[in-house]
Amino acid sequence: MPEKVKKVFMMRNENVQGKGVEYGEQILAHFRKRAEMVLVSKTSPIKTADGLLAAISSMELGDNASCLVDITTMTHEALLILFRILNKQLPKSVDLKFVYSAAKEYDPGKADENKWLSQGLGEVRSVLGYPGEMRPSRKSHLIVLVGFEEERARKLIETYEPAALSLGIGELPPVNESHLRVNRSHFKRLLSSNPNSIEFHFSPTDPLAVRDIVLEKVKLFEGFNVVIAPMNNKISTLGVALAAIENPEVQICYGRAMAYNVDNYSTPADYCYVFSLPSVI
Incomplete structure (x- = not known):
């Protein structure tokens, strides 16, 4: 009230x-x-x-x-x-x-392969408050929490050209099975186009668990600049924030979309x- x-x-x-x-x-x-x-x-x-x-x-x-x-x-x-x-x-x-x-x-009424939430990739920037500690002499490790926006994620990866890439899918329960079906198709295509990437799984509804798994992935490449792109739901995004607060060497990035599906988002x-x-x- x-x-x-x-x-x-x-x-x-x-x-x-x-x-x-x-x-x-x-x-x-x-x-x-x-x-x-x-x-x-x-x-x-x-x-x-x-x-x-x-x-x-x-x-x-x-x-x-x-x-x-x-x-x-x-x-x-x-x-x-x-x-x-x-x-x-x-x-x-x-x-x-x-x-x-x-x-x-999401994008109700459309076939899975035609669903979209955003298109294009504009400016890519570090998120204010999460700058990390970036050193030009280091190689980079990009960690992406993948969601529906495959094109945006693909262009983000192309922009960074990381030496190491970790791709995460939110399929640990509880999870919406219809969302997961669409996410898996996007995820598999990203994996196939990045065959040397490291795959990991996380829960899209547990920010503390996301924090822990992200911090584990950060440790895989000691001495690398680590950049995280949270592109799944907002709950998991808070988990990424927790990880970056706990480890201030980690940077969080954001790639602005050029257009959103404002007429039929969800x-x-x-x-x-x-x-x-x-x-x-």
């Missing part, structure tokens, strides 16, 4: 497409004066960080305050920046929880994931 919520910050991309503007206005109207819009940018991570930092710094959090973050529709980059700010700014006493609304189907499932990360915040 809106009256039980003291303050709401609604993130909206400044160049939002599709029905994003309409949906944003509905959320603002639902929470009335308790809600405030925070503009973020797909092209300027500094603008995103400034807006999020200003919003979080303005929060008046008393003892035993609760904070719920809906991570469902953020870009991976915005989520990683927000998580880093929360990690630095929120008092330890705050009960911080995350919620992720699962999708029933249909919602009838469940969501709610979780906390007490070992970090």
